[in-house]
Amino acid sequence: MIPLTEAHTYVLQGCAPLETASTRSAEALGLVTAEPIMSNEQVPPFNNTAVDGYAVIASDTAGAPVDLNVVGAIAAGQAPSTPVTAGTAVRIMTGAPLPDGADAIVMVEDTTTSDDQTTVTINSSVEAGSAVRRAGEDMQPGQQVFDAGTLLQPGHLGVLATLGIEEIATHRRPLVGVISTGDELVEGAQELAPGQIRDSNRRTLLAMVEQAGCTPVDLGLIRDDEAAVEAALRAGAQQCDAIITSGGVSMGDFDYVKLVLGRIADMRWMQIAIKPAKPMAFGTLGDTPIFGLPGNPVSSMVSFELLARPGLRKMMGLTGDQLDRPRISAVAEGPLPRRPDGKTHFARVNLRWVDGTALIRSAGGQGSHQLSAMAGADALAVLPDGDGLAEGDSAIVFVLHGD
Ligand code: AMP
Ligand code: MG
Secondary structure, eight states: OBOHHHHHHHHHHTOOOOOEEEEEGGGOTTOBBSSOEEOOSOBSSSOEESSSEEEEOGGGGTTSSEEEEEEEEEOTTSOOOSOOOTTEEEEEOTTOBOOTTOOEEEEGGGEEEOTTSSEEEEOSOOOTTTTEEOTTSSBOTTOEEEOTTOBOOHHHHHHHHHHTOOEEEEEOOOEEEEEEEOTTEEOTTOOOOTTOEEOOHHHHHHHHHHHHTSEEEEEEEEOSOHHHHHHHHHHHHHHOSEEEEESOOSSOTTOHHHHHHHHHSEEEEEEBSEESOOEEEEEEETTEEEEEEOSSHHHHHHHIIIIIHHHHHHHHTOOGGGSSOOEEEEEESSOEEOOOSSSEEEEEEEEEEETTEEEEEEOSOOSTTOHHHHHHOSEEEEEOSSSEEOTTOEEEEEESSOO
């Protein structure tokens, strides 16, 4: 058996960021920038007001309450017209440009307007710059706003829209094929004949691929048949940037995935000192990375989380901490027992926060076939080789719902 860190390093060195493509900003959610993004304008583009109120000369308000003559009004979207001179004010709405001469805004709540709207009483004084949003306060021309390697989230798309940047260079989104194998598997709601089960891994893994930020490609349920497995793998490698297989990588007699990949691909068959997900294969078919995940439903998910997901995220253009799930320290609310066996166990746990402390408890049955507990789990708790956790013990956990 090899340590998980060795398998992780091996997978990552076999996955390279995909090439750069020109992408429409509107379609870039979840993609990764391949170049820094520069601002070419100042944002905000002009001095404007943060509140509804009156544009004034701050020094005029020093002896508040004071009366000022209202000489105009300006709404958002209008160009500034009437300037503000000593003893006057302009009614102004949030986002409207600051009129010439004005250096502060008094919010409407601190004013009283005369019935004929020609005079305003300023009830409290303001300092110069008060409630003014300065041109360029957010971004300046020539400023680098995002680094290369930024995972684009909704706010980033908003910044691109603000700057009028409609095309950017990103890494291409990986197309990731998923194949499930096994003669015992059937698809859909059909009645199960003796010995059959429904194929759940393909559905799960396609969804995990999508949540990791890649485009899933359903390559189907393939029979335990050498020619069928080979044809599916070759076609998948043509079409996709990476392939994930489920099943057939352990020691069974009908593990044709192992047989075929051993013949046509350059694979490393790993026995990793973890439970679940001990067997895992990684390699390349041509230059397409292949992730051979174990068939047990929980094992395939854990293997994806710990090894395939980091590899796929590297292909997306992510680096460093962005590859793996966040890890935090948590305290066991109840026992999480295990037996010594030379492996690190990943227990499926629920996580809750109490007064800033993360607390974990078992999410249910811990067998590698017990998918329901994995489905409901918030985190994987790392149980080093030994007897597990007693109530109150601390552990590192991988949080499953987060970048
Ligand atoms: P294998 O890795 O092919 O030896 O399969 C290990 C276990 O996982 C067996 O109990 C299989 O029936 C089960 N299994 C394999 N593939 C799937 C799948 N796609 N969906 C659900 N269970 C599976
Ligand atoms: Mg099988």
